[in-house]
Amino acid sequence: MILNITTTHKPATDLGYLLHKHPDKFQTFDLSVGKAHVFYPEKGEDKTTISLLLDIDPIDMVRGARNLGGDGFALGHYVNDRPYVASSFMSVALSKAFSSAMNGKCKEKPELVDVKLPFKVSIASIPAPKGGEILIRKFFEPLGYKVELKRHILDAKFPEWGDSNYFLLKLEHTITTKELLSHLYVLIPTLDNDKHYFVSENEIEKLLQKGEGWLKDHPEREQIIRRYLINLNSLSRQALERLSEGEEIENFIADPVEKTATEKKKETLHDKRIKLVAEKLVESGAARVLDLGCGEGKLIRQLLKQKQFTEIAGxxxxxxxxLKAKERLHFDEMSPKQKERINLFQGSLTYRDKRLDGFDAVAVVEVIEHLDLNRLKSFERVLFEFAKPKTVILTTPNKEYNVMWEKLDAENMRHDDHRFEWTRNEFAEWANRIGKSYNYNVETFPIGDVEENIGAPSQMAIFKYGN
Incomplete structure (x- = not known):
């Protein structure tokens, strides 16, 4: 991953003084995930370019990893886009390589600090999976940048595959060096959903420090704050209130995207599904329950209302x-006794894990359809053969109902990440095979309003161990 900064300021070699990097030296800086290299591909009085090249080590990256490869991909930590795109790693490299310039210091020529220089910035590949070109322009253009974007295709050999979610980004502006670096430091990671670092209140300090003088008046400040803080509402609200000089933000919106009528209908269905699963878990008599694929913790919030559950794991x-689940559960504000009931941990559904053993009941809510079919057998063995809970409550979409959704038909899936969706008969056949293979009794139920001939939008199977 490479970032180039070019100036035609006269003399252009002043860029070396501003960035504290000698044009004749090739310099390398150690990062937690690899190395950052700084060098000058061109240098002269009329034009000088400095390059920041990231050399990401995928093994080092995994050692301290968060979710770097996306959900539902077993090798995601090792096979991902991190070495090739500008991300939160680039912000770290910028702050390490150009810390003095970012803080507005220039030892040899301090008078240059406040001089606005003509800059051209080129970033070889920057991700924007949600918002694309519009989002990039909304972040940079209000700051005065001329923005040029070229979308990368997925594969030049297979043009029919279409475009990717990555862009070649070129920026042009006359601005101080400190302003340029602070803009890049904040905005690059806001365009990327996979932050490599743990987001805490310390990140608020960094955001406000680097955003001083420009973030407060940016028309997209709320979205920038949210995305920089990975949509953690409490931190985002706190940052916005501090940016607004203590003024309480009454109308802070967690998600500014207007939901369609179809999405609202799905949310209502989701509420019904969570409520029914919680009821069935109560009926099971379980004390220790596990939510596999717990997401943001909506089911866990329901289960916390029931005193019969002594341990609730996700x-x-x-x-x-x-992280979102912990925030939305208000975990940090809970009493010590309540905290003892909750255990959240990261793991894969397709690998045997002793942490899954010993639970009375397990919920798997709208999860299996995100697995590749060739990995489903591994999931079956992990849950039903090795963990072997007394009760399993599992839900998945009913493919036949898709014709009821706007812009869907029987051949389309409800979500881009779904690997498969089953009809009622396919689901029943699978559930009965599981029951026979692993000694579980099986019952199936519809979830949501039932339509004649096509059933309900979602379906549930309850597995009870033994005869």
């Missing part, structure tokens, strides 16, 4: 989702 492959 596992998810996404560390980001676990």
């Amino acid at each position: 596992m998810d492959v996404s560390y980001n989702e676990l």
Whole structure:
């Protein structure tokens, strides 16, 4: 991953003084995930370019990893886009390589600090999975940048595959060096959903420090704050209130995207599903329960209302989702006794894990359809053969109902990340096979309003161990 900064300021070699990097030296800095290299591909009085090249070590990256490869991909920590795109790693490299310039210091020529220089910035690949070109322009153009974008195709050999979610980004502006670096430091990670670092209140300090003088008046400040703090509402609200000089933010919106009528209908279905699963768990008589693929913890919040559950555990492959769950459960504000009931941990559904053993009941709510079919057998063995809970409550979409959704038909899936969706007969056949293979009695139920001939939007199977 490479970032180039070019100036035609006269003399252009002043860039070396501003960035505290000698044009004749190739310099390397150690990062927690690899190395950052700084060098000058061109240098002259009329034009000088400095390059920051990241050399990411995938093994080092995994050692301190968060969710770097996306959800539901077993090798995601090792096979991902981190070495090739500008991300939160680039912000760390910027702050380490150009710390003095970012703090507005220039030992040899201090008078240059406040001089606005003509800059051109080129970032070879920057991700924008949600918002794309519009999002990038909304972040940079209000700051005065001329923005040029070229979207990368997925594979030049297979143009029919279409475009990727990555862009070549070129920026042009006349601005101080400190301003340029602070903009890049904040905005690059806001365009990327996979932060490599743990987001805490310390990140608020960094955001406000680097955003001083420009973030407060940016028209997209709320979205920038949210995305920088990975949509953690309590931290985002706190940052916005501090940026607004203590003024309480009454209308802070967690998600500014207007939901469609279809999405609202799905949310209502989701509420019904969570409520029914919670009821079935209560009926099971379980004391220790586990939510596999717990996401943001909606089911866990329901279960906490029931005193019969002495331990409520949640596992998810996404560390980001676990952070959201902890925040939305208000975990830090709970009493010590209540905290003792909750255990959140990261893990995969397709690998045997002793942490899954010993639970009375396990819930798997709208999860299996995110697994590749060739990994489903591994999931079956992990849950039903090795963990072997007394009760398993599992839900998945009913494919036949898709014709009821706007812009869907029987051949389309409800979500881009779904690997499969089953009809009622396919689900029943699978559930009965599981029951026979692993000694579980099985019952199936519809979830949501039942339509004649096509059933309900979702379906549930309850597995009870033994005869």
